[in-house]
Amino acid sequence: QVRLVESGGGLVQAGGSLRLSCAASGRTFSRYAMGWFRQAPGKEREFVAGIHWSGSSIAYADSVKGRFTISRDFAKNTVYLQMNSLKFEDTAVYYCAARMGSGNYYRTTEYDTWGQGTQVTISS
Numbered sequence: 001q002v003r004l005v006e007s008g009g010g011l012v013q014a015g016g017s018l019r020l021s022c023a024a025s026g027r028t029f030s031r032y033a034m035g036w037f038r039q040a041p042g043k044e045r046e047f048v049a050g051i052h053w054s055g056s057s058i059a060y061a062d063s064v065k066g067r068f069t070i071s072r073d074f075a076k077n078t079v080y081l082q083m084n085s086l087k088f089e090d091t092a093v094y095y096c097a098a099r100m101g102s103g104n105y106y107r108t109t110e111y112d113t114w115g116q117g118t119q120v121t122i123s124s
Contacts, residue, residue, distance in 0.1 A: 001026060001113065002024045002025065002026035002028065002029055002032055002098050002113055003024065003025045003026060003113070004022055004023070004024055004096045004097070004098060004113060004114065004115035005022070005023045005025075005115055005116070006020060006021065006022050006094065006095065006096045006115040006116065006117060006118040007020070007021050007023070007118060008020040008021050008118060009094060009118030009119045009120045009121075010119075010120070010121070011121045011122075011123060012086055012120075012121075012122060012123070013122070013123050014086060014087055014088055014122055014123065014124050015085060015086065016086050016122075017082070017083060017084045017085075017086065018083045018086065018120060019080055019081070019082050019083070020036070020080065020081040020083065020094055020096075020118060020120070021078055021079075021080055022034070022036075022078060022079040022080070022081075022096030022115060023076075023077060023078050024077045024078065024079070024098065025077070026077075028100070029074070029077045030053065030074050031053055031100055032053055032098040032099060032100055032113075033050065033051070033052055033053050033098070033099055033100070033101050033102075033103065033104070033105055034050065034051050034053075034070075034072060034079045034096065034097070034098050035047065035048075035049065035050040035051070035096070035097045035098075035105060035106075035111060036048040036049045036050070036070060036079075036081045036094060036095070036096060036097070037094070037095045037097060037108060038090075038092035038093065038094045038095065038120075039092055039093050039095070039117075040089075040091060040092040040093075043092075045095065045108050046061065047061050047106045047107070047108075048060070048061050048064055048068065048081070048094070049061070049064065049068055049069075049070040049081060050070070050104060050105055050106060051070050051071070051072055051079065052102075052103075052104060053100075053101070053102065055071075055072055055074075057104055058070055059104055059106065063089075064083075064090075067083065067084050067085045067086075068081060068082065068083050068084070069081070069082040069084075070082075079096060081094070083120070086120075086122045087122060088122050088123075088124040089122075090120060090122050091120060091121050091122045092120060093117040093118065093119050093120070094117060094118050094119075094120050095114055095115055095116075095117045096114070096115040097111035097113065097114050097115070098111060098112075098113040098114075099111045099112050099113065
């Protein structure tokens with residue numbers, strides 16, 4: 001089973017950038033589909049971006065398209081979320097998630113492994 005540890009969160013002004021990292025342990029990382037989700041106070045956890053286990057297919061929530069980029073480095077067992085042109089409404093705890101499978105996954109219920117989350121705060 002893979003274990004996930006997120007890092008890279010912080011406080012940044014609107015319009016700025018952050019890069020989140022999700023380091024995975026486990027020898028089968030390359031077989032896992034990966035996703036980034038976020039949860040703002042008082043709101044449900046929502047899908048942000050997902051990447052197929054092969055890296056060949058990527059999906060984004062409409063709210064982040066054109067601003068966020070998900071990628072994975074198999075050599076480092078790490079998934080990244082590059083976030084540019086950040087907005088106040090991007091403020092949330094960001095979670096990395098993983099599951100084995102060959103599809104594309106967008107729901108929290110489709111993932112069975114989660115990191116502890118990293119706080120992203122955007123000041124207006």
